[in-house]
Amino acid sequence: MVINKIKITFLVFMIILIIIISANNVYSDSENKYNSKKTYVLILNRTTLEDIYSMNNLLTLINEGSIGLMNTRGLYGYDGPESYITINASTRCYANYSTTEFFNININEKKMNEYITATGIKPRNYSIANLKINKILKLNKNNKYSPNIGALGDCLHKEGLKTAVFGNSDTADSFIRTNCLIAMDSKGLIDYGNVDNVLIEDKYFPYGVKTNYNKILNELKGINKKASLIVIEEGDLNRLNLYKELLSDEMFIKHKKKILQRADEFIGDLLNIIDKNNSRMIITSPNSGEKIEGGVDKLTPIIIWGDGIKSGIVTSKTTRRQGIVSNIDIAPSITNYIGINSDKFSGERIESLEYNDNLSFIKELLKRTEFISKIRYSTLSIFCILTIMISLITTSLVLIEYRLKSIFKNVIIFSLILILTTPITLLLMSLFKIDNIYAFIVAAVAFVTILTIMIYRINIKNRILFITGFTYLIIIVDIISGGNLIKFSTLGYDPIIGARYFGIGNELSGVLIGCMFIFWALILEKIKRRYFILIFLIYTIVLVIAPNYGANLGATLSLIGGTIYFVISIYKINLDFKTITLFLLITIAFIMGFTIIDFSFSFTTSHLGKLVTSTINNGIKTVYDVISRKLYMNIKLLGVTIWSKVLLVNLICLILLIRFKNRKLKTLFKEKNNFFIGLTSALVSSTIGFITNDSGVLLASIANIFILNSLLYVTIEYTEETNTNYIKS
Numbered sequence: 001m002v003i004n005k006i007k008i009t010f011l012v013f014m015i016i017l018i019i020i021i022s023a024n025n026v027y028s029d030s031e032n033k034y035n036s037k038k039t040y041v042l043i044l045n046r047t048t049l050e051d052i053y054s055m056n057n058l059l060t061l062i063n064e065g066s067i068g069l070m071n072t073r074g075l076y077g078y079d080g081p082e083s084y085i086t087i088n089a090s091t092r093c094y095a096n097y098s099t100t101e102f103f104n105i106n107i108n109e110k111k112m113n114e115y116i117t118a119t120g121i122k123p124r125n126y127s128i129a130n131l132k133i134n135k136i137l138k139l140n141k142n143n144k145y146s147p148n149i150g151a152l153g154d155c156l157h158k159e160g161l162k163t164a165v166f167g168n169s170d171t172a173d174s175f176i177r178t179n180c181l182i183a184m185d186s187k188g189l190i191d192y193g194n195v196d197n198v199l200i201e202d203k204y205f206p207y208g209v210k211t212n213y214n215k216i217l218n219e220l221k222g223i224n225k226k227a228s229l230i231v232i233e234e235g236d237l238n239r240l241n242l243y244k245e246l247l248s249d250e251m252f253i254k255h256k257k258k259i260l261q262r263a264d265e266f267i268g269d270l271l272n273i274i275d276k277n278n279s280r281m282i283i284t285s286p287n288s289g290e291k292i293e294g295g296v297d298k299l300t301p302i303i304i305w306g307d308g309i310k311s312g313i314v315t316s317k318t319t320r321r322q323g324i325v326s327n328i329d330i331a332p333s334i335t336n337y338i339g340i341n342s343d344k345f346s347g348e349r350i351e352s353l354e355y356n357d358n359l360s361f362i363k364e365l366l367k368r369t370e371f372i373s374k375i376r377y378s379t380l381s382i383f384c385i386l387t388i389m390i391s392l393i394t395t396s397l398v399l400i401e402y403r404l405k406s407i408f409k410n411v412i413i414f415s416l417i418l419i420l421t422t423p424i425t426l427l428l429m430s431l432f433k434i435d436n437i438y439a440f441i442v443a444a445v446a447f448v449t450i451l452t453i454m455i456y457r458i459n460i461k462n463r464i465l466f467i468t469g470f471t472y473l474i475i476i477v478d479i480i481s482g483g484n485l486i487k488f489s490t491l492g493y494d495p496i497i498g499a500r501y502f503g504i505g506n507e508l509s510g511v512l513i514g515c516m517f518i519f520w521a522l523i524l525e526k527i528k529r530r531y532f533i534l535i536f537l538i539y540t541i542v543l544v545i546a547p548n549y550g551a552n553l554g555a556t557l558s559l560i561g562g563t564i565y566f567v568i569s570i571y572k573i574n575l576d577f578k579t580i581t582l583f584l585l586i587t588i589a590f591i592m593g594f595t596i597i598d599f600s601f602s603f604t605t606s607h608l609g610k611l612v613t614s615t616i617n618n619g620i621k622t623v624y625d626v627i628s629r630k631l632y633m634n635i636k637l638l639g640v641t642i643w644s645k646v647l648l649v650n651l652i653c654l655i656l657l658i659r660f661k662n663r664k665l666k667t668l669f670k671e672k673n674n675f676f677i678g679l680t681s682a683l684v685s686s687t688i689g690f691i692t693n694d695s696g697v698l699l700a701s702i703a704n705i706f707i708l709n710s711l712l713y714v715t716i717e718y719t720e721e722t723n724t725n726y727i728k729s
Contacts, residue, residue, distance in 0.1 A: 068315070
């Protein structure tokens with residue numbers, strides 16, 4: 001009996017022991033699962049691509065890892081603390097230098113008490129705290145993106161993982177510790193690090209101090225196995241930028257070369273304490289790069305090296321551009337590598353693509369991207385001014401029924417054709433890798449002139465048909481083939497601005513709307529197969545909304561609205577409550593269907609998918625914020641952009657034509673009813689686009705260029721046919 005009791009007791013003891021050991025193993029496995037993987041973020045602020053060529057250790061990292069360009073935009077700009085805090089937050093965020101008061105509270109009781117007084121939180125086992133965390137929260141209270149401040153730090157702390165920060169950019173009279181913004185959690189806390197005592201005096205450096213790399217390296221060894229995220233600020237480059245106004249160009253260059261050499265040596269030393277098999281290093285500049293010869297690079301270099309990184313270039317689903325990522329992609333890249341949830345971030349993880357001679361590729365990409373960005377505004381401004389002038393002159397002549405001599409009439413017609421062919425010219429110009437502004441001007445003028453002359457030689461009745469059809473076809477083919485023309489067109493999107501990186505932007509959506517309905521309306525006069533045309537209209541809508549192609553929800557809504565009007569008009573459908581409800585349900589079902597496809601089958605998430613995901617995670621407030629942001633942007637653009645003037649002039653010209661040439665237009669449209677349907681469908685579509693897009697004024701303006709100029713051209717053409725003498729040779 002006693003023996004049985006002993007056996008039972010022993011058995012129970014063994015079971016408990018096994019459970020404890022198993023639990024410890026599970027805990028250890030969980031701990032190892034995370035803590036075995038580490039990410040080092042080295043900040044070389046104000047670094048440009050050209051700086052890299054003088055840094056041998058960094059060149060070795062690039063050869064072994066991946067390099068790319070990073071958009072540094074924060075909430076408002078590309079500089080200062082907002083670019084740092086955006087890396088950490090769930091989306092674009094704002095901070096200023098007065099909010100970067102981070103101190104080592106573990107060794108400074110006074111700062112510890114200040115933090116407790118401000119937040120009511122007693123930080124246990126934390127080394128660094130932000131005394132102005134509440135100010136950051138207040139600055140972002142009305143942020144239209146509704147960011148989660150310190151999202152990266154929160155994700156790590158939620159899983160019991162630790163963060164660390166070393167270095168600063170302090171000057172003689174100010175604390176600049178923006179690097180801490182990358183690692184802090186929503187309470188402004190960081191586990192380990194040193195931001196107070198990391199400088200040494202050197203009277204030959206800006207502000208008489210420089211970063212003590214040896215101290216950072218020694219302290220890193222102590223926490224290397226404890227922290228999963230380690231952020232290091234080089235600091236001297238930032239101080240040099242702040243000191244720049246006191247230096248001659250020669251001394252600025254001299255100091256920068258010396259600082260870059262020290263930073264490169266530090267990278268070499270850092271590699272000696274990093275285990276490449278379970279670590280990654282991200283080297284980047286959160287702020288715009290400062291060029292030695294003057295000027296800035298708003299796209300800054302980003303290098304990723306280490307575990308799982310290929311030798312090549314970076315990309316992400318945020319940009320879908322080879323070689324370009326966004327600063328909002330860094331945080332999800334870190335959490336994804338460590339293996340924790342990253343759903344709260346608006347960015348996507350950075351991936352590496354194999355590519356030989358990656359640095360040369362990125363250099364060429366930066367050169368071309370910056371050139372397109374540089375000439376974009378001036379090119380489009382010239383186009384807008386020409387459009388306004390030609391529209392006003394031609395409309396005035398039509399209104400006063402001025403008798404023109406043949407040569408003057410031909411000049412007017414030629415000018416209308418030139419305006420209508422300019423958008424497709426600007427798109428096709430991206431076929432040529434031109435990086436000189438004068439060469440671009442000559443090539444663009446020559447291209448549009450030759451194209452206009454070719455179209456002018458076509459039969460007068462088919463010119464608008466050819467222009468709209470050719471433009472429509474090229475845009476559709478480009479969308480299907482990956483948008484290679486759009487990416488490097490002045491009518492495309494600008495990665496430096498960072499509003500859109502892929503799909504079809506609002507400018508070309510306006511071109512598409514203006515061309516599509518007019519083209520198919522004119523085709524309808526020739527083939528009479530309405531179902532055939534309807535198939536192409538639906539196919540175009542599918543392409544524009546598809547996440548892997550156009551990925552533009554606002555333009556899709558515009559096209560759906562215009563197509564519904566087009567169908568109602570050509571089939572002469574009576575509009576009643578039942579019909580309106582049916583079309584509305586079809587529209588909702590169509591968009592919901594593509595939302596499901598986006599989530600279930602698409603390799604990349606579109607803006608629509610992100611909107612739905614954000615709404616699920618954050619509630620209906622997300623939709624409200626998006627609508628508010630779109631309205632705000634449209635109101636803002638109406639006041640500042642030249643496109644608003646183009647739209648206003650076009651609408652005034654249309655109103656004047658309708659008001660004073662009503663009878664003649666009725667006669668024209670009675671004979672050319674399909675053309676009238678095409679114009680009004682485009683007008684309906686552009687109006688919806690104006691409302692549903694955050695830069696809808698661009699879309700509406702460009703669409704109305706095609707509407708007005710096509711109307712003016714056909715009016716002149718019809719006048720010749722009927723011999724009604726208000727523009728006649």
